[in-house]
Amino acid sequence: MNRSLRPLVATALIFAIAYALAVMQFPSMFSTRVLGNFLTDNAFLGIAAVGMTFVILSGGIDLSVGAVIGFTGVLVAVLISWLGLHPLLAFAIAIIVAGAFGAIMGLAIHYLQVPAFIVTLAGMFLARGGASVITRDSVPINHEFYAWISDLTIRLSGGGRLSVIGLTMVAIFIIGALLAHRTKFGSYVYALGGNPVSASLMGVPVARTTVAIYALSSILAAISGIVFSLYTSAGYPLAAVGVELDAISAVVIGGTLLTGGYGFVLGTFIGVMLLGLVQTYIIFDGTLSSWWTKIVIGILLFLFIVLQRLIFVASAPGEKTSKA
């Protein structure tokens, strides 16, 4: 079997088994209602995780995701509630701002030749700080458009409903998968993660691709922020703290190699669903406390890192950067 498929298969198996076990214990978890909520509740994480997948596939990391979600929420709320803009216009502005923000981080990473984590760390501070400077309080959004969107759901038999939010996530996963696996840009992303020196010798536009990757990640984080604001009907500067860690975890648990070059967007979807399953199970159980989520995620993260280490023993750490 193709070795890059192995972690993906492992994730899918773990998800199937875990879900089966959960259903055996709580039969009501097997319902359209739970599945529908699954999509809705994890939508903002899933959308951000798609962007993170591209970043990690290219061998980088983006710590600014959670902060960009928070910033976008505040920006959108302020544009709508204080300035009276139409939500769609506010969304467009937020996406453009975030895209520029990500592009600047990409430029810094490429031209300053510094590790992505420190640049995106600065980005995180900047976005959180920016959001908090705009407002320190939660800004509610009361707009008929928001109400209309929230009501717009597809009812499923069995009491479940598919929300716009959940469908947006599914759509973004499909677009993300097409982008990663079916376009030249996607092949450049994998090329950078595989070996940046080879990639540049083979004619990959490294600078342009790096900028595009981080711009994409920030744009998706902005969309995630918009979704989060739809979900909560408010913008709050400290929203989504630590979501970048959940997104990274989902990507890795979804079978993407943390050092880049291997992985699938679909895997990230399963990773997000697995994280969601852990949370839902803990809620269903009632006696387990929410902190178990973090511990279980940590354990899964560890298992997958070791699994990848065993599958991809060939590439030694730290050697990729030194030769550039």
Place this chain on the structure above:
Amino acid sequence: MIRRSLLKLANPQLLALIGVLLINWLLFPNFFRVTWQDGRFFGSLIDVLNRGAPVAILAVGMVGVIATKGVDLSVGAVMAVAGAVAATMVVAGYPAPIAVVAALVVGLLCGLWNGILVAILDIQPIIATLVLMVAGRGIAQLITEGFIVTFTDPVLIYIGTGSFLGFPMAAVIALVLMIIVTLVVRRTAIGLFIEAVGVNRAAASLAGIRSRMLLLLVYSLSGLCAAIAGIIVAGDIRGADANNAGLWLELDAILAVVIGGTSLLGGRFSVPLAVVGALIIQAMNTGILVSGFPPEFNLIVKAGLIFIVLVIQSPLASRLAPPRIKPVAKAAAK
């Protein structure tokens, strides 16, 4: 000798600290006023020392890790774990010294775990320490069972808020730790070996340096320092808050080390300058607070600071102005 120490004083980090303090003084004329009250000093300057202590302590541990070309993202979470251990144990009736020792041991074990992943399993440091960064807060909550465990134990509270010779206990601990670690790495060969491994691991191996033991040591030290910082923070708020204790402090610690002149690519490092880096960050923090800006403004200033440091350290800068960078590296050396 006198000229040497004068030159040492003229290094960019200390100048930057002085600069930040002067700006604070301009914004807030009472900034340098220190008063004596109830057997201890009070004033903004003292506040900088006190508030800066946890990050300074983290930086003391982090600087060795970064010098070996690594990074430890888990220190914030380890702080939460150590604070939780100490608080839960005193609440359960154990004497404070035992609780403190237990917390320190737990921190050390966390560091050792990271060290094993990095040195033995050869996992990239940023990835290896991510595991504990994610799981650590869960573990801390597991220990506190989800509550903010408050305590009244005088010893723990003294560690967090007490004073020694009029100075805040936290700052005294940071200073003592800095001196001990500096002496240990510089009076033994450990500092030299850390730098050698960070500069060129292949050459270090051929020169007969065992890099694995060294990596285990630096990550363990980082865990231990995180535990100390965690106990101080818990003592300060008289409770262990698994969610918020040490939140994002790993990033401040990394920033402090980088400001202190250690490159993220490993090599030359200085423990005292990393502490100075932590004080620069805190001085800015305090300056923003006392001058009436919203505290969040601080994040933006920090982002700017990272950007400036990165530009200075980047290969781009050394290409544009080659000789100007060298004195920085040299000053950081000794």
Place this chain on the structure above:
Amino acid sequence: MAETGYALEARGIVKIFGNHVALDKVDFGLRPGEVHALLGENGAGKSTLIKILTGAYQPTLGDVIVDGAPVTLNNPQHAQTYGIGTVYQEVNLLPNRSVAENLYLGHQPTWFGFVDRRKMERDARTVLARYGLDIDPSSELGAHSVAVQQIVAIARAVELSGKVLILDEPTASLDRNEVERLFDIIRDLKAQGLAVVFITHFLDQVFAIADRVTILRNGKLIDTKSLDNLTRTDVVRLMLGKDIAFSGATQLEENRPLGEVLLDFKGYGKKRSVMPFNLTIHKGEVVGVAGLLGSGRTEMARIMFGADSADEGTVSVAGKPTSISKPTDAIAHGFGFCPEDRKAEGIFGDLSVRENIVIALQGKLGWFSALTRDEQMEIAGRYGESMDIRAASLDMPIKLLSGGNQQKAILSRWLATDPTFLILDEPTRGIDVGAHAEIVRTINRLRDEGLALVVISSELDEVVAYSSRIVVMRDRELVAELNGENINPGVIVQAIANHKDGVQA
């Protein structure tokens, strides 16, 4: 000399890095339908010339001429548009991607912005078939052998450029059958009129495939000749710059009584690296190692020092069997090793000269018996003086020193550990004349003081001058041991060039 008919030509190329002249007025002409071997030892300027021909470097002086017209090649992609394709020594493809994608990355057929994977894989299959490869184009490149990857790299270069193919040591990690397969492909391409530049260290391969040869030495063009009227010995002589006639003039080391046996390697080797060899080394002797680059000489040094661990054979030190599986084992026995690649494996660039000198001794002392700064200064000063290390200060970073002074510092590093056995891999490469003389003087002095030394060098004069004995490496095998009168450049050249019977390619 207005020769025409060259597909690619370099005229009067000079390339200067800082104050180092890497290429000095080199001419090079490549005809369509020929395989042109480019030979030279490390530092001869081969790779610099290749980088200029592929646009990775710009020449300081001189012209690159494609089909009779001077061109400026900005980068490898730009060179590709002129039909110049390159395959590098390390396969520079993407092992994590499919074979088809590696063939077409950046040029994938698209359909409304989407990569038409089916067409790409169909095309890939057709192309690969021409190279005799029947593999699944959708399979991961890394899953295939290095030979297959190498062929894919060639296919990519030819498909995208199609006029000139530059092969930079493509056979370094291939076995004999794989090399044959590669040669069949090269012959095909040649028959199609492609001009091929072939760089290798294996003389057999040069004679098996090349039509003409260009030899560089120390950045200068030695000669371009047709291989028809050249022998192996001629080629080695041109590469190493030795005239057989010169040999008689060399002063032979008089036969001195051998010291006691210090080291005894028996059947010592490592698979895919060095074939098992026997070597006994006495105190007070210098064993010279001769052989071309890639002959296994460096690999031999590395397993002796435990930098790579041997997987067969035994070693005994002073009569006692022992095991040397890592450098610390070797150092504990009093070994020292100056590696060939000074920058990557020798110096600690950012550390001071002083620290670079004391580090091995300190490594031996361990973490806690630290040398004080004064002791370090004393040791560094002592060796700095006796080795004549020219540094403004012993506290300056060693990366600011010249190559020769860096080499002296590394040698001092080992001398400070009071060694009994030193392995020096190309200790005099790329350093100035003064430092060169100093290092040769030191080698002689150490031998007289009773140390055992193994010195690898491609400077035959030099090896002859200080060696008590010379072993010759070829094709990863120790093939000859020369004593007494046999220690002269002529015999060494013969031994290096000697072609084993019945072995092809």
